[in-house]
Amino acid sequence: MKIVICEFMDEASVKDLQRRFDVVYDPQLVDKPQELMRELADAMALIVRNRTQVRGELLAAGPQLKVVGRLGVGLDNIDVAACEARGVAVIPATGANALAVAEYVISTAMVLLRGAYLSSGAVGAGKWPRALLSEGRESAGKTLGIVGFGGIGRLAAKLARSLGMRVIGYDPMLDADAPAWRESGATCCSLDGLLREADVVTLHVPLTDATHKLLDAARIGMMKPGAVLINTARGGIVDEAALAEALREGRLGGAALDVFEHEPLAAGSVLADVPNLILTPHIAGVTRESNERVSAMIAELVAGRLLGTTTTEHSCQHLALPT
Helix, strand or coil: CEEEECCCCCHHHHHHHHHHCEEEECCCHHHCHHHHHHHHCCCCEEEECCCCCECHHHHHCCCCCCEEEECCCCCCCECHHHHHHHCCEEEECCCCCHHHHHHHHHHHHHHHHHCCCCCHHHHHCCCCCHHHHCCCCCCCCCEEEEECCCHHHHHHHHHHHHCCCEEEEECCCCCCCCHHHHHHCCEECCHHHHHHHCCEEEECCCCCCCCCCCECHHHHHHCCCCCEEEECCCCCCECHHHHHHHHHCCCCCEEEECCCCCCCCCCCCCCCCCCCEEECCCCCCCCHHHHHHHHHHHHHHHHHHHHCCCCHHHHHHHCCCCC
C-alpha cells in the first residue's frame, strides 16, 4: 500500500510509516503538481499540510485514495464534500497543535501589550528610548476576548487566567450555559460586546462564507483604543487593509498575524512597514513538540485506516495534551 507525503513531516513518523508501507516522501512535492499527480495514480493515502489543494484535478489523480491525512486542523484546502462522495476519509490532527497555538497567542499578546521588545535596533544603535518604552502595559488585569471557544480557545483561556487576565468569549456554536464557559472561568458574550470590552482579541474560527472578513473596518472600529488583535486562525477573517489603517492611525495598540488571505504575502503588501504589527509565516501551531505530536497522530490514524486496526479515539487519547 502506497502513501504519498507531499509536505514536511516529522522524520520519526515518516520512518515509522516506511517500515510498514511503500512511502513517497518529498516535502517539496507540493510545488511539483504534475509529479504529485503521477505519484497519486496508485496511492491509497495522501498526507498534506495546508498548502496542498486537495480538490478537483489533484483529487481525480488518485483513483485508489482511501484517506487524506491533514498535518494540522484546518480543512479549507481540502474539498471534504468531494472526498466524502468518493469514500475518501479526511483525518485532521485535532488537538495535537493546540498548545503551540495557545502559547503563541499569549506570548505574542504579552509582547504587544508591553511594547518593549521591538526596539532592539534603536537601542543597539546607541539610542535610549527609555521614556517611550516605559508606557508598556501588564497582562494581569487585562481582558482577553476569544472569538471561537474550541480546544485552542479554551487552552488560551487557561493560560491567560494563570496570568491574572479576565477572559470573555464568543462562540455561536456554544449555548450561554454550556459547561465550557463555567469550567474555563470565561464569560460568554456577543461578538460586538467582546470587541468593545477586550484589551486583547484572539481569533479561533474556521474560514467560511460567514467568517470571511468577520473583522472588517466597522468591527475593527469597535475595538477599544489601544487594543491588540491576534489572528492565528485563517487568513481572510481579518480585513488586512482595514487593520493596517487602524494601526497606522494609532487606533490599535498592536496586532499579530500568522495567517493571510494570500500566502505567502506578496512584496508591497498593505501589511508592509505597518507599525506595531508582528507578521509570522503560518507557524503558530508548528513547534518541535507539536510537529512530533501532529505527525505521530496522523501516521497512526492513516496507518490504522489502511490496515483497519486503530481508531481516532484511541489516537487522540494516546497523544493527549498536558493539562
